[in-house]
Amino acid sequence: MTTIQRPVGELLRQWRERRRLSQLDLALSAEISTRHLSFVETGRANPSREMVLRLGEQLDVPLRERNQLLLAAGYAPAYQERKLGDPGLGAVRAAVRQVLAGHEPYPAVVVDRGWNLVDANNSIAVLTEGAAPELLAPPANVLRLALHPDGISPRVLNPGEWRADLLARLRRQVESTADAELAGLLAEMRAYPCAEEVPDVEIPGRGDIFVPLRIRHGEAELSFFSTIATFGTPLDVTLSELAIESFYPADEATGAYLRQQAAAGGSIGTGQTETATT
Known part of the structure; x- marks a missing residue:
C-alpha cells in the first residue's frame, strides 16, 4: 500500500x-x-x-x-515514541503505580490516547464486574467497556447523562487531535443503544456540580466523580498520550462501602481487570 x-x-x-x-x-x-x-x-x-x-x-x-x-517537511521526527516498558520510562512506571496504589480503595485507570487500558488498580473491579470477558481482554478499551451493551452499561443507573458526558469528551478529543481512529471509535459509540434519552446539553439541577457515574454493585448503589491527570512537559509521544483517571466517591455512602470492603480484606469485585503495561 x-x-x-x-x-x-x-x-x-x-x-x-x-x-x-x-x-x-x-x-x-x-x-x-x-x-x-x-x-x-x-x-x-x-x-x-x-x-x-x-x-x-x-x-x-x-x-x-x-x-x-x-x-x-523532509526532516526526521523530533519526539521519541517508547513503549511504557522501556527502561528509560522506569521512573514514569513507578510514579503511575504509586498513584494507582495510593488511590485504593477507590478505582483508578491509566489509558492511552485511544482510551485503551494501560494499567489499573485492584479497585477498578467494582466498575468492570460482570462485563463480557472479550471486552476486558487486552487491549481493553475503556469507552467501549463503558457503553457497550455487554459492558458495564446494564449496571449504570444514569445511562443517558453518563453516555452524553463520555461522547462529549471523545468528540472534543477528535476535534483537538483529528485522529481517524478516535473518529471511528466515536461513530461506534454513538451506534450503541441507550435505555434513556441522551441530552444534547447537560443542564445542572439545583446543587449539581458534576455529572456522576451512578452504578449498581450487588445490592449497593454507588456514585462516583472522576478527575483526569496528565504528565506535565512531556517530550515523549507515549508519555504525552497517557492519562490517569481517578474515581472518587460522590457521596459518603459510596466511600463507606468501598472502605468497608477493603477493611474486610476481600476483593471488591469478582476479578481483577487484565492490563497491558508494555
Missing part, C-alpha cells in the same frame, strides 16, 4: 483552521510575517525544522502529529 504524504504547508493550514486562527493570529504568536506564513502554507517557501516545531507549538499540535509535520 502506498501512503501519500501531503505537503507540510497544507497540513499546517489545516491545523490552523482547526484551531480557528487566522494567518495574522498565527503569524503574530509565532513571531513571523504573515507573508512568510502564507508562502509556507501554499508551498512557495520551505519551512526550516525550527519553523515547523515553532508553528506546531503555537498550534498546540500533539507530539505524534508534530512528528508527521516534520516528516512532511
